[in-house]
Amino acid sequence: MSALKILMIEDNKSVSEMMNMFFTKEKWEAVFAYDGQEALEIFNATPDAFDIITLDLNLPGLDGMQVAQKLRETSKTVPIIMLTARDSESDQVLGLEMGADDYVTKPFSPMTLIARIKALHRRAELSETSEGTATQNTTSDFDVQTDHFKLNTKTREAYLMDKQIEGLTPKEFDLLHTLAKNPRQVFSREQLLELVWDYQYYGDERTVDAHIKKLRQKIEKVGPQVIQTVWGVGYKFDDSGVVAS
Incomplete structure (x- = not known):
């Protein structure tokens, strides 16, 4: 892993x-x-x-929730x-909803934080690589495509009923991609933590739940809900019941 600069x-x-x-x-x-x-x-400079x-x-002063929201306005x-x-x-879920990708509860092991940083950075690098390889000729080439949904990992775009799902963060896009490329397959929260966050499950399922909530809100702006809860198990992508208008 390359040398990182951390704030x-x-x-x-x-x-x-x-x-x-x-x-x-x-x-x-x-x-x-x-x-x-x-x-x-420091960050805005x-x-x-x-x-x-x-x-x-x-x-002190601005709390972490306010800072996260303002950081997301810039990046x-x-x-x-x-x-x-x-x-x-409620505090932890709200923190994720304000824009955090993950959280670690104090007191924490320094090696736990180091591992989370490495995992998060690997995912960010993969997102940047995919985005950087996009060209004008790839916008019609979709890696995932059903009757009502399509997703392009190069352009990092997703569409439901031909309407773009806008404002997806890298984690939300990766979560949607993981679910949608395996339609109707049920994923546990532990599986999604490993697949999307790139670390073995030893943390809290609320990280997944908060991101699912944000993702659903953005999906509902363009069409019917295709991320479904399977109670007691986890989540799945299923657009088979979508009725075209």
């Missing part, structure tokens, strides 16, 4: 100093911000400079891992 937004300097030792061991460069406003100023952001939920794609001492499901 760590963390008001606890002891945590920052500890993680800096691990970042240095990985030969990564880290920039530290200790409150939300400082973080936004050079938004393309950072490969990953780690964001503490509990910050739709920079991977964000939210760090939180809160054990509230």
Whole structure:
């Protein structure tokens, strides 16, 4: 893995100093911000400079939710891992809905955070590679196509009933692609964490649930819901019941 540049937004300097030792061991460069406003100023000055952001939920001034929302206004794609001492499901889900790609609950093992960073960066690199190879001639070539849905991994575009599903984040697109290329196959949350987030399941299923919720909201803007819940098991893609208007 190439050297990464990380923006760590963390008001606890002891945590920052500890993680800096691990970042240095990985030969990564880290920039530290200790409150939300400082973080936004650093990021907005050079938004393309950072490969990953780690964001503490509990910050003085602007809290992590507000910072995540403002970061997403500047960049739709920079991977964000939210760090939180809160054990509230609503807080963690809201953090994901505000734009975080993943979260780690404090206290955490530094190696757990390192593993999450590596997994998230690998996925981001794959997304950029696919996007970078798109040409004008590929817009009509779809990797997944059914009677009502089509998806192109090169252009990172998805359409339902010939209407584009807009505003998909890299994780939402990867999640939709994973489900849609295996129509009617039921995936557990553990399977989706491994396939889409690229790490073995040892975390929280709410990461998947929050992204499914966001993905469904965007799908419903263009047509009927094709991401279905299979209670007690997981999720599946099924557009067989869609009726063309």
